[in-house]
Amino acid sequence: MAARNTAQDAVPDWDAELQVYEPHRAGLPAFGPYFRALWGRRAFAAEFSRAGIKAAHSRTAFGQIWLILNPLLLALVYFFVVSVFQKSDDPVGRLVHIVCGIFIFYFFSGSVATGAGSVTGGGQLIMNMAFPRLLMPIAMVRTAFVRFLPTVPVLILFMLFGDAHWSFSMLLALVFLVLLTMFGAGMATFMATLQVYFRDTSSFLPYFLRIWLYVSPILFTTEQLEAAVPRRFLLFNPLFSLIGGWNQVLQEGIVPAWDMWLAAAVWAVIALVGGSLFFMSRERDFVVRL
Amino acid sequence: MSVSDAGGAHATTTPVIQPVPEMGARSTNKQTPLPGEPPTVSVQDVSITYRTTFEKVPTFKNAIVRFGRGERAIREVHAVDKVSFDVPRGTALGIIGANGAGKSTLIRAIAGVLPPTTGRIEVRGKISSLLALGVGFNAQLSGRENVMLGGLAAGLQRKAVEQRAEEIAAFAEIGDFMDLPMRTYSSGMYARLAFSVSVHMDPDILLIDEALSAGDASFKVKSAAKMEELMSSARAIFLVSHSMTSVQQMCTDAIWMHKGKLMMRDTPDRCIEAYTKFLNVGEEAFAFDDL
Numbered sequence: 047m048a049a050r051n052t053a054q055d056a057v058p059d060w061d062a063e064l065q066v067y068e069p070h071r072a073g074l075p076a077f078g079p080y081f082r083a084l085w086g087r088r089a090f091a092a093e094f095s096r097a098g099i100k101a102a103h104s105r106t107a108f109g110q111i112w113l114i115l116n117p118l119l120l121a122l123v124y125f126f127v128v129s130v131f132q133k134s135d136d137p138v139g140r141l142v143h144i145v146c147g148i149f150i151f152y153f154f155s156g157s158v159a160t161g162a163g164s165v166t167g168g169g170q171l172i173m174n175m176a177f178p179r180l181l182m183p184i185a186m187v188r189t190a191f192v193r194f195l196p197t198v199p200v201l202i203l204f205m206l207f208g209d210a211h212w213s214f215s216m217l218l219a220l221v222f223l224v225l226l227t228m229f230g231a232g233m234a235t236f237m238a239t240l241q242v243y244f245r246d247t248s249s250f251l252p253y254f255l256r257i258w259l260y261v262s263p264i265l266f267t268t269e270q271l272e273a274a275v276p277r278r279f280l281l282f283n284p285l286f287s288l289i290g291g292w293n294q295v296l297q298e299g300i301v302p303a304w305d306m307w308l309a310a311a312v313w314a315v316i317a318l319v320g321g322s323l324f325f326m327s328r329e330r331d332f333v334v335r336l
Numbered sequence: 337m338s339v340s341d342a343g344g345a346h347a348t349t350t351p352v353i354q355p356v357p358e359m360g361a362r363s364t365n366k367q368t369p370l371p372g373e374p375p376t377v378s379v380q381d382v383s384i385t386y387r388t389t390f391e392k393v394p395t396f397k398n399a400i401v402r403f404g405r406g407e408r409a410i411r412e413v414h415a416v417d418k419v420s421f422d423v424p425r426g427t428a429l430g431i432i433g434a435n436g437a438g439k440s441t442l443i444r445a446i447a448g449v450l451p452p453t454t455g456r457i458e459v460r461g462k463i464s465s466l467l468a469l470g471v472g473f474n475a476q477l478s479g480r481e482n483v484m485l486g487g488l489a490a491g492l493q494r495k496a497v498e499q500r501a502e503e504i505a506a507f508a509e510i511g512d513f514m515d516l517p518m519r520t521y522s523s524g525m526y527a528r529l530a531f532s533v534s535v536h537m538d539p540d541i542l543l544i545d546e547a548l549s550a551g552d553a554s555f556k557v558k559s560a561a562k563m564e565e566l567m568s569s570a571r572a573i574f575l576v577s578h579s580m581t582s583v584q585q586m587c588t589d590a591i592w593m594h595k596g597k598l599m600m601r602d603t604p605d606r607c608i609e610a611y612t613k614f615l616n617v618g619e620e621a622f623a624f625d626d627l
Contacts, residue, residue, distance in 0.1 A: 060374050060460065064538070067448050067457040075451070083491070090488035097485060101476040170474075174465055176448030177489045244396040281355075333450045334386045334413075336395075 073327045080326070084178040094185040098160075099192060113193050114200050121148040128265050139297075142208035146297045147264030149197045150223075150289055154230045155255045156190035161234025162241045162248045165332055172332050179329050180322060183234040187227065211299025216299065222292040225314040229288055232317025235325040242328070242335050258283075263290040267298065281305065284313035367426040367571060372452040374460065375422035376541060376572040377446060382455035383596075384441050386415040415441035417457070417596035423589075428573040430587035430604050432580070432611050437593040439576045443543050446574065461540025461571050464490070475519040479510060479529055482518060486533060499534050507562070508532035509555070527553055535562050542566060560586075580608050 102109070125141050134140045164182040165172065172179065241247040262285035263271055271280055280286045287302075287309035294300040369375075389409045391398060402409055423429055431439045444450040445457055447465045450501040474482060480501055487497030505514040508528040513521060521529070534542065563586055566573065577583055583590060583604050590607035592600040594614070600607050 063461050065448065065459045067445060067451050067459070067461075069453055069455075070451055087488060087491055089494055090485065093481075093485055093488050093494075097474070097477050097481045100481075101474075167384065167474075171485065171489060174447070174449065175489045176463075177491070181489075230376065243394060244399065245393050246395040246397055250396070283465065330451055331388075334388045 071331060074323070075329065081180055083282045084180055085179060087177055090177065091181040091188060092187040094182065095188040095192070098185070099189055110196055111170050113196050114279065117152040117197060118145070118200065121145045124148065124265050138208050141211070143267060143293060143297050144265060145200060145204045146293055147289055149194070149201050150226065150263055150292050151259055151262070152197070152199055153190055153194035154285070156193055157187045157230035158233045158237055158255065159248070159251055160189055160236035160333060161186040162251055164234070165238045166241050166245065166336065169336055172336055179332060180325060183238045183325070184231060187231045187234055190230070191227065205297070210297065213299065215301055216296055219292055219295045222288060222295065222310060225310045226288045226292065228314035229284055229317045232314070232319070232321035235321040239325045239328050242332055258285060262286060263293060268294060281309045282316065288313065367568065369425040373425060373426050376427070376460050377422050377423040378458040379419055379446070379533070379618070380456045380458070381418055381420050382416060382440070382445060382452045382457060383414070384445055384450065385412060385453045392537045407453045414596055416445070419598045421476060421591060421598065421601055423572050425571045428488045428575065428587045429589035430583035430607070431574060431593060432583055432607060433589060433593035434615065438596040439593055440545055442593070443545050443576055445575060447543055459541065462538070463541045464534045464537040464539030465543040471617050473576065476516055476517055479505065479521070483533055487537065490537065495584050504529070504532045504536045507536065515525070531559055535566055535573050539566070540571045541574070542570050543574045568580060584608060
């Protein structure tokens with residue numbers, strides 16, 4: 047036994063590089079190794095996103111301009127439509143409000159729409175490599191965020207034209223941005239999973255997102271929506287608190303009520319945790335379903 | 337301590353690999369297990385089942401139509417059934433068997449892509465896989481970007497992949513195409529790059545699934561030479577192939593699988609003999625094997 051022990055001391059630890067593949071418990075991979083691998087390979091998500099952006103030519107000057115023009119033109123169309131139906135005392139304020147809402151909504155819908163195709167588009171990589179697949183929808187959220195960034199200066203420009211209530215409380219908008227990113231990531235992972243089972247998910251998605259835009263405080267302010275529908279019902283729409291809060295802080299100069307904060311945080315956590323768990327529970331299937 | 341004890345016990349139950357005479361040169365080259373070393377790969381009573389659909393493109397629309405008719409398009413596949421074997425350091429294991437034997441599924445499980453349904457797989461070392469349909473490639477991206485993505489997904493550092501990219505391109509003989517989108521590649525370039533990537537990742541364990549037919553005759557010679565080299569640096573090589581010649585030439589050990597079951601574990605020659613006898617087709621069916 048003693049001889050054996052010295053042998054053990056002399057030789058390297060056999061299990062230093064040990065990887066064990068075992069059945070998933072309750073359909074979920076072990077969280078510790080999974081999230082360690084996820085964090086260890088975050089460079090992959092960044093590169094996957096970067097390569098995708100490059101392939102879509104959005105690094106060229108025209109591609110960059112289009113990233114701004116697209117939501118901007120859409121905002122102008124909606125401004126025109128809303129103005130036809132409803133006169134306003136403050137058309138500039140309305141325009142700024144719609145631009146403010148559309149830009150952030152574009153970030154959200156971009157996360158969900160590109161995230162939905164991330165797994166089915168990852169074909170060979172998914173088939174041949176063992177890595178946490180959650181990196182793929184996360185990469186797409188990064189892509190959507192990178193595409194959102196050039197619209198921020200334009201938004202600030204619009205706010206300069208409108209009489210924005212400049213104050214430090216505007217920094218609170220960052221909280222809503224983070225929460226919306228979490229919510230978008232959760233929705234992206236959920237849709238990415240659904241897309242594996244139903245390949246027409248991404249065909250339905252634009253219509254679904256369009257309706258979501260109409261029922262959210264984007265074309266109308268939160269106050270206008272509340273005049274029509276009681277607030278407790280409106281809070282069931284996650285984007286009511288998430289985008290409503292963003293708009294109130296940034297454009298209306300109001301610090302949102304406590305229930306807006308709470309609803310936004312709760313929706314963000316529900317979507318992120320629920321979406322990720324759903325995704326991870328189906329992850330093993332992806333290899334045999336692609 | 338207890339784990340390595342168990343590993344040692346496994347190693348002793350492993351059939352002794354008998355050196356094949358014509359492999360003399362190689363077997364002096366290959367690594368040998370250190371005393372007390374547990375097997376590099378240990379497959380312990382592994383079964384793999386999965387459910388998949390037999391629809392070409394599963395859609396929500398079809399699901400509704402099927403639901404209306406009360407049909408289901410789900411099929412349960414029992415790909416691997418209670419398979420156990422150990423692979424000690426220095427083994428080049430050939431996996432042979434008819435289509436649908438579960439060879440590729442087993443390789444995927446060892447690569448960690450498809451976790452087993454029951455049982456346990458222990459792998460000691462870094463895996464590089466070269467599976468059937470090329471390696472993780474997005475045709476819109478350049479070869480270099482694809483290599484980078486594959487390397488990062490495998491958990492390598494960016495710098496390490498960047499350094500190897502040149503070497504990979506040189507070995508694959510694709511020259512300037514390395515920076516062009518992969519949709520511009522010929523199928524030969526594609527396959528050569530895939531092979532080159534997997535052998536340049538300094539793998540401890542290399543998994544190859546039907547990929548040795550890549551490229552023209554000169555590339556085949558080159559890839560065979562590279563495999564020789566890997567035999568001395570890698571701890572274990574797995575080769576899934578329908579080419580009996582490849583298995584005979586490259587492997588020191590073989591398993592034969594049929595319908596998910598492990599039929600035999602022996603030298604490549606004996607496994608191939610049993611397999612061909614089983615198929616009742618004789619040797620001439622493999623006369624047109626490549627490599």
